Amino acid sequence: MNLVMLSFIVMGVAAVLLSGVMITRRWPVSAAMVLISVMTLLAGMFGLLDAHFAAVSQIIVYAGAIMVVFVFVIMLLNLPPEELRYGGVTVGEMILSAAGVAVALVLGTKVGQGYLSVGIEELGILKSENSLALHRPLFGPDQNVKNVAATMFVEYLWAFELISFLIIAAMIGSVVIAKKRSAENANAA
Amino acid sequence: MNYQAMLAAVLLIPLLGALLNGFFLRRAPRLVTVTVGTLAIAVPFVLSCLLVFGPVSAGEVIRTELFSWISVPFNEGRLEVPFGLSVDRLSGILLLIITGVGSLIHLYAGEYMSHEEGVYRFFAYLNLFVFSMLSLVLGSNMVVTFLGWEGVGVCSYLLIGYWYSDEANARAGMKAFVANRVGDLGFLLAMFMSVKLFGTLDYSRIAEALTNELAAANAPLLTAIGLCLLLGVTGKSAQLPLYIWLPDAMAGPTPVSALIHAATMVTSGIYLMTRMSFLLVHSPAAMTTIAVIGACTALFAATIGLVQNDIKKVLAYSTVSQLGFMVLGCGVGAFQFGVAHLMTHAFFKALLFLGAGSVIHAMHHEQDIRKMGGLIKKMPITGWTFVIGTLAIIGFPGLSGFFSKDEILYYAWSGTFGHPLLWVLGALAAACTSFYMVRLTYLVFFGESRVEHAHHHHDHGHGHDHHHHEIHENPLAMTLPLMILAVFSIIGGYVSMPHAIMHMLGIHAGENLITQWLAPVLEKAKVVMTAAHGEAHGSAALEWGLMGTSTLVMLIMSGFAIALYKAGPKGGESIAKAVGGLYRLILDKWRVDELYQAVIIEPLKKVGDGFFKFGDRALIEGIINEGPRGIYLVTSVLSDIQSGLVRNYLKVVFVGILALCVWIFI
Amino acid sequence: MVTLISQWILSLLIFFPLLGAVLVAFTKDAQKARHLAVAVSVLEMIFSFHLIAHFNVDSSAMQFAQDLAWLPRGTGIRYTVGVDGLSLLLVMLTTILCPLVFLSSYSSIGSNVKSFLALFLVLESAMIGALVSLDLVLFYVFWEAMLIPMYFIIGVWGGKDRIYATTKFFIYTVIGSLLMLVAFSYLYYAHYQANGIFTTSLIELYKTAAALPAGVQMWLFAATALAFAIKVPLFPFHTWLPDAHVQAPTPGSVILAGVLLKMGTYGLMRMSIPMFPQAAHDAAPFMIGLGVFGIVYGALIAWRQTDIKKLVAYSSVSHLGFVVAGMFAFNELGFTGALYQMVNHGVSTGALFLLIGVVYERRHTREMSEYGGLAKQMPWYAFFFVVATMGSVALPGTGGFIGEWMILTGVFQVSPAMAAVAGTGVILGAIYMLWLVLKVVWGPLNNDENKKLTDCTPRETFVLATLSVFVFATGFLSVPMLAHTEPTMKKLQQSVSKKEAYKTELVIRGTSDEPMRVMMNGR
């Protein structure tokens, strides 16, 4: 158990717990803030997993852009307290939650015993000749970004372009959705 | 100009005429249309004469291939079907008849159709018909022949329905086409079998390939080919059981009846059988069937002809009957006399139709012979040529029909596949022919005039623009063809002069002209027949006897007809009353049309409706539409589980994830 | 340079209409959009002449081939296209028919013109793609892509019951193609098991599939053949066709009859038969039987219809029965005839639907009893109608004759009785088609509304005249046309009759006589 492992576990546990905290918040702003911290923790975990670029992107894009939009909308709506009913949890839901916790715990013990790595070897991901593994140093210093780029723009170029279409569609779509109403208002007035 | 090019020109010039008239001369003056139409046939006629009396008469067979039409790998080799033309002595005769009689009829039609609008259409159809007919007889293989075979069917369809505004005409055209199609199926099947047996469709190749050994080994198949060909012939040449279209086909303009339904198209069956004679004679069963069909048709159609009152209908049944004679001739192995009768029939039947057309034209489209009479005074040329035609068809000694018909009857008795019974049937048919033809001629041209004058005024209402109401002789353009055809009706038969007469006249050429002319074509058939059945077993005495008998019968029946109808059409009523129901039955053409309608058409329609209602609608659509309804019942239960709330779906997902974890890891 | 063009020509043919679709969609004026669509399709047609001009008629290989990486390497799914004798004629038919269809849409489509044209161009692109793709996944993509524009074309611009018709069309087709997808997936996996690599290359899978045991082959054959049989449509899977045809707008009907139905028969000849020769042999009597029964069945039903379009639709069922019967005769005559009959049916039935469209636009009814005596009012129309009819009843001199003749001769070699029964289709065909002509073109001009009808406009005349020329050109020029297909058909016949795998290769036909081989990367 070295320092890296320790901090990873701490971050992971914190992230899970904070996620739990998030879903139980009453105020959306609080929830958003907790979520941002979860994301920041995840960014740290990415960093520990040597995915530096992913870590930084996690913060810049997720925490720095997407969540800002969330917060922006939350603030814009500025919901009155009576809008924020907090529906109770039914018995069935509680049973479900309990089952989830139980499974998670049992699985945790299994993971602790190294069950997961055995299972992964059985799946043969690393040995398969059909895997898309690239046999080159991936996680050395200053290599991460280059490798991500190389993979993304060679193997996944097509998907990348498709995603860009998706983003354009989403942009146009959200503008249209948001604007329709105001145009109607303008007409009415 | 070499002969190959001439041959191609003979075929293509009518097509050119058809295209010119059909597309480019639509607005041209009538004179141009008629001239182009007629020249498109007359020029090939001249070329044909050059061909036939030149190299063909010298025994050459001229061949040419325009282009490769179908070419497919077949078994180990290839199945090649070129668009090939060939002219030998058999097709030479047909060529001359088609173009010669065709030119005359075109000339005649130019005048006959002078009151019609848009006559370019008529001439385009006619030229197209001649093109088809020529490709039928000139084709060097069965597929090219089939092109003509179906082509003439289409042209006949179009021409019968030329006055399409009356639905009956269009229906008649359709009937003709469909009946022909039934026959065409026979031709098609014969082709398939030929492909299977010989691997080729070229007549000369088939003839080469058909050795006696092959024939012996494939006797059933040859019989099948023969019968399929016969089916084709019954369709095209209007034999039992497919003859029904021909009487209805009289709905077309009269020149069409003369050209298509008397001289050319309907005789193509005889051509085909003669062309395939070398194959047919291998199968006695097929030959006998052909002969019986021919004889029965001859008699059957003649009986209907006895009582018809429409001038064209009488001629139509007479045509069917005469075609029966030709088929009979082929069926008994006397192919050359079938062809001879084809030729003489082309002359006198064209003459009769044109004469009838002349009458109809003069009578302003009146066709009922009960309303005619005494016309010979007003239309002498038409009248006397019509009389010549009648004498020719009834076999008046010395005229063309006498020679050709008597030769057929003689061979029906004594030919290779002949039988006295066949002769009896033929003779009875000839007797009927004499009766109804004389009846027709007498009622139309002699006796009292029964023309209704009121009818003329009525006719004005139709918009026909006549300057005077008198019935009068038609112009030269119509009478000239009549005169020419009359000449040929008289002399045309001498090519098939019976042996007995030849002996009497002291001609010792051995065989008569037509036998000599067609000898190369029929050589193989003759060899086969001789080998299998020996020489024909006739004698001069028999020939004289039969000839005398039929002449006697002809004279008696003619006299009987004149006596019966001297006082007008009412003369026959006493006999009609005497036989009563039979008369009605014959007047209704033995109700064959109704029989077909009830036995074939209506059941097929029922089947079609049944397929649609029970097959498509009830069964298949039922499964398609009701099957989902069953699923719908099940799913409507399931869909209640679908609350539409994401949260509930996620619960299922959640349980699923947990289950998956338990299953995999625990 | 020619080699370069040859290498890219198929991709150009596939994607050029797509580009056109985008351009059309962004055009402001409907009329301009129509002009543009016509221009695009005409250009496409001109491009496709390159295929004819540079096709090596002595080769059965996949020519003008292109083989590019598409999906990630390990999947083995590539962008592979090529043309051989089988697809060449159909590609040409598509590119030639499309401009005519666009011309016909000038008057038949009034609303949402741009969307219609764009969808149609997408459809053209998908059709060509399906015809030339040599990768199962690529083929499947194009196959399904054909469905979507057609779904909208019927569903948006169709007649009264268009929603029912288009839904039926869609569900029918999708059920079939999903089964096909299952079969493809099995093959994909079977190839992996046999050779250790994944591939969807048709050329490779020919070998894999032919080596499968007979029972497996039969299941796979059944799955693919069902998909194609529905598209054909073969009896008893044909009931979507009358509805779709009746409800579709004129251009939709034309392309449906002209090209889309051929996709089914093409698929049978491209996939089902050469892939599973053993199963095809076992199933041949059954398939010929279905085809022949379909001929009679379709013809008899067609005869009893009063709706013109329905009549022609059922006539398609009958005609395509010939095609299916012909290809399962497994001789050159049958294969060649089947292929040729596809083209001819496209031309003559396409013409018939256009003709129906001409009067439908004027009278807005398809009931036969509403018409009659049109020859008087519309002589040119009557002429074209009769020509199309004659093409449809396989008159000698029209292409239909050559096709049916070859098919029947081919079938006769294996089963005289079946050929004879199929032959009755010739008679019945004459009955129902002439019945149609009789009721529409001939007869008295009784209906007052018909007395105001005007003859074909120059545009309509041009379209119909072109098709009429084709009706006769196919009837006389079969040898030069079929010369392109002969090596392919021969090879197909040989491999099928010996129950061997169908072997072919990818080449680019360059300027030299030596074909240039396409490198298959990563296989």
Place this chain on the structure above:
Amino acid sequence: MDASTSAVVQFLNNNIGLVAGIGKIAIALVIALQVAPIMVWVERRQAAFIQRRIGPNRVGIFGFKLFGLGQPLADTIKLLFKEDFVPKHVNKFFYILAPIIPAVMGLVAIQGIPLGKEIVVAGHTIGLQPVNLNAGFLFLFAMSALGVYGVALAGWSSNNKYALLGGLRASAQMISYELAMGLALLPMVFIYGTLDLQTMIAAQSETFGILPKWGIFLSPVSFVIFVVTMFAETNRLPFDLAEGEAELVAGFLVEYGSMRWSLFFLGEYAMMFTLSALTTCVFLGGYEIPWLPHAELVALLTPVFTAEPATWVAALIGLGVLIAKVAIFMFLFVQVRFTLPRFRYDQLMRVGWVYMLPVALGNLVLMAVIVALLRLT
């Protein structure tokens, strides 16, 4: 040497990285913390200069007035000792949390700036970039991106109309301009082929012709866009719509006072410094003296100071150069503040989305093409 001394030395030897790291971070923190007070004074003096008045010049320490340099100290003391007042209607937790975020982010962000090349201590080479992550300067972006929450939360938690509007404006404005900012820097990334600032600076120490190979010369459009967006990112005039006094009183700051208020300023100035330093590193060669690469400088100094101390002196010189270059930007910030009028809000959005973004994109494509062509040849 006794045992304890040797133990300390041994510890230092073994953990030189850790110790040096802590030291570097401390130095950077000191610099960042000093920026705010000094800048307050600079800003006031410069404003006075522009407005032709004297400005603060009285406060001194022990009688030395030093142009009023004591003023910041006095202000700080005042703010520190003011009552820590939390209004009743605010959301207390976020109200308290809000000012901390920008301050912390500002102080963390500066850790990514290379303060010098390296020094050699007792044989150990120590790089002078406090935190060097694999993702390079993106780290700075990440921190500056998080800084926006301070403003947004402040606006929301104050439970005040003006403050909320200010917060909304700030958050919208910052995401809008962050895009253009990132896009402006991307050409530099592929020109230098790295995200690492040290490598970039080293690349800029070369020359082509007589010009140093600075980013400003390689991609001037990027530089202009970056500087403009830098103003927007730090909410400085002419982009200070979030706190525009004329419209929103003081925007998100309206409910804040005392030290909480000054924390915002601390964060803002630290961010100004950090971004200016980033500009310097990317476009102006960082701590490098033009035409005199660091290695040559060390070589020049070695005869004077012997080997190891020479690197120390060179590092000091480099730090001076860096601060001098940053000072230019700080001056610019102040100069602009008192020269240009404020944008209207729609103008601001328009500038961001309609001008900055397309121009940055176009520049990106253009540079990509040029770089690709150069690589090819």
Place this chain on the structure above:
Amino acid sequence: MLTLPELGLYFSFLMFLVGLAGVMFRKNILFMMLSVEILLNAANLAFVSASRLTNTMDGQVVMFFVMAVAACEAAVGLALIISLYRTKASIEVDDLKALRG
């Protein structure tokens, strides 16, 4: 022997469960969307861990795609929320059952 990627996968599993619970139990669209973000983040963690585990880059690349999808989802979703709130004055899912089949 425990390794980081395996732990990462386990944490991602836990986070996913929590996120799922959030979407299931909360009836406020805003919270549901935030929970979806947790789901996506959990997936990202799994991808990055898998990337480390198999020593390939694919996981990280896919993570970026997920991020892009998340951005789209947020943009459209939030626009919808605003639009909904304007028309219905509520963002409770229970008030938005008009489309329920």
